[in-house]
Amino acid sequence: MGSNLLSLTFLLPLAGSVLVLLVPKESAGRACRWVNLLATLATFVATLAVWSGWNAAKAKLLPGQYALTEDVEWIAAFGIRYHLGVDGVSVALLLLTSFVSIGASMASWNVEKSAKGYHSMFLLLLAGMVGVFMALDLFLFYLFWEIMLLPMYFLIGIWGGPRRQYASIKFFLYTLAGSVLMLAGIVLIWIHHRTFQIPEIVQIAQSTGLFEGKVDGAATYRLLCFIGFFVAFAIKVPLFPFHTWLPDAHVEAPTPISMILAGVLLKMGGYGLIRMAYPFFPAAAVTLQYWIVGLSLASIVYGALVAMAQTDFKKLVAYSSVSHMGFVTLGLASLTPEGSNGAMYMMLAHGTISPMLFMLVGVIYERAHHRDIDRFGGLAWAMPRYGVLAAFGIFASLGLPGLSGFIAEITVFLGSFDRFPRLTLIATLGMVVTAAYYLITLQKVYLGDTPAVYQDKAHYPDVSPRELWILLPLAAVTLLMGVLPGLAMEIYRVDLEGIVKGVKEVGDAIAKVK
């Protein structure tokens, strides 16, 4: 189509990342954060442009086609192409990414330590994230996917909490171990089909099935490859039992990075499942359906129970992410339109609510320098505006009707109840536990008597305007998505249902033949 909008979307933060390095040392702190904020805002504007461009183009697209594509030959010897494009699913996640990043950028305002390095890494991370959601060439996708690891490693490792060294290398090793398995899968697909292009691969997968007629035991190959892709993405989601990196990384990461980690990085796992693992290997996805459901239920219930046992506020929020992201894989595994729409909605809802919660934890941690739930109390009376926002965030996360989390959970349930009525009941157990730990936290931290320390206005001022402006937009979107679910759902619904329908039809057909 001749438009370079998508390239621009990832080049903007990349350019910002380089620009930060060129800022002279004396004025580093102030100038860098402005460069960061402006580059992030520019990226947000670019994603809005992508949205409108996609809106304009979508009427003319056939199902499974991508908008705003850029497709140039890159590494001829291996058939690697510089191939970008978006559909509704990627547009929704691009918007989420740049939107959450604005909040995170503002939350990075008071980073003092090596500000240049921090802001440069932040923007490099942003470039990698938007790249992942646009790449339509598996090699390019893998490049973006891995490029994110490095800034994340440093952001946690340098600017993190006391156990940052352990947390950062654990994050790096886990993710790398997962992605090398995916790389093996990518290379196998290339060897037998000589293509890295996602649309082409999906087409092959849905007509004959990958590896069919190319190797003996194509079904086994597909199963192994699916497991490779699935594990790589499940680590990112994170799905029980691949979740153990997450509490460490979240707790040690600085607040803005926790926001990005929870808001965007976990969604890449879900995106990978939707874009690659499921459509590439529909039969394997159907074969392993109950395994995936089992792991999802384990995540939901186990995550909630462990969250309940936490006394560290941030760790509690981290485990709640494990629990909530279980709904994403549960909804997808159902392979119903409702379930998958719900899964995607959960990604967007969790993508705005959990950054809000991490910010709320960050606000109080900055003042109190601890996060021990048992030592807080009555903060809502000492800091009224903060109290209201915190209550809002907590209710949103536990799934109060009228807010986005509720819509997500209810649609996932609709889908999965249809498919696995009895198993879905187990998930409701998770919801009950979630409600319990959130209400207990709300009561312990924000209600009740205020200990004398927290009444000191000088050390415990209410939220500053900057903090307010980070939290309010996130809260506004949460409310908007809760009241008008169609708004966000219509962005991705048609494309997502198309993908899931393809997976289900092919998967069932092959399963029936057996």
Add this chain to the structure above:
Amino acid sequence: MTAVSALLPTILLTAGILAVLLADAVGKGRRPQVLPWISGAALVGTAAVAIVWLAGARGDDRIVLGALRMDAFAFVMTLFCAVAGLVSILATLVGDGNRRPGGEFHALVLAAVVGMSVLGAAVDMVTLYLAFELVSITGYVLVGMRRGDRLANEASLKYVLFGAVSSGLMIYGLSLLFGLAGGTSLEALRVAVAQGAGTQPVFGAAVLLVFAGFAFKISAVPFHFWAPDVYQGAPTAVAGFLSVASKAAGFAGLIRVVDALGATAQRAAGTGTVLRWLDGSPAGVVATVLGVCAVLTMTLGNLGACRQNDLKRLLAYSSIAQAGYMLMAVTMWTPDALASLVFYLVTYLFMNLAAFLLAGIVIRSAGTSSLDGLKGLGYRNPWLAGTFTVVMLSLTGIPPMFGFLGKFVLFASVLSEGYLWFAVIGLLNGAISLYYYAKPLLRMYLDGPAPDAPAVRVSPGAAVLAGVLVLPVVAFFLAWSPLATWTKSVLPTLRIGS
């Protein structure tokens, strides 16, 4: 092309050796200025001859004196080792002024390059062994050149002992092969193996013995024990040279021998398994020895590296592990796999020479080769630390670095033969290696600034040299198609797939 022009690299290098020794003897006072120019000119000339040959007529392979096959592969190896030698000489120049080496260093490097160049071309067992020994003996002396340094003395002695044992085993193996072949030429050996010599019981023993020599040269398990001590004791420039050029030459010789041992004969299409390896055919025997060695080398190399707290020892174990990955390619023995080995060697040339160069700079300024010397380097000298970070990531195989491309090409060639488990072992090893390659990063950045440590100065020459080495490591991913195509065109004239 006449025999003389095919031997031009060797002639140039030998003339260089003589000139260096003469200049050293005649002009005592001026020696540090003149010597690098002479040896540099010889190496540049050698590289230029190789480039001209490679750019010109292809398929003009010829056997010279019945001992050397001057094909594209031989010239690639000559080019490769000449570049590595040149970088090592430059590395000694840009470093500390008063520790500049004397004439013997230049002469030895040139002699080593002669040996390597011949090893990459040898098609006669005696020539092969002579070249092999030339590389080894020059190596022993280069390692121990700092006579006052006890670590260097120990390293040199260890190197000699290991080298003597393994080359003894190798010559015994070669003598057995001579018995099987009835001649010293590899062509005779190939014919003999094709006619059934490979099924005799002594064949397996001969393969193992010959392989012992090569395993020593490429630092493969179980003949790797010398590497950590030698790399630690040797000057960093020498360690870098040995880890890159000596290893590449070892692989080149190995490829010539494996070719003759009949590895190609029965490598028909179809999916391979462990059982395919153990089917008792000559090709199966060779592949099994190589494959088992590859797995052990990368795994033990990586696990060994995880325990190191000395930068040079860490790099030594890393280069053991890297040899394991490269052995995978030799095990596969397909045109794609051998092309990927050449590709991998090119990535390795840049990243490993850069690693040793930068390590040398850091070690000189910190006064210790312990990893703690890196503490806070990210704050003291961001450029040096950033460059070192890039190199470590490249060695790990993190995209988009050059090292990732090397691994990608290599594992693709393994997977395309259906050896899924083999590739997965390699890939997981790559993931493990992150643990120790991240150790320097941790010291440089995560430990925070060390307030009392002085800023690290890098001389302009060293900065330029490091830049030249690291630039491809960072930027090559933008357009690596030509290199991938080129590596397929320079394969040795073997009977692959025939």
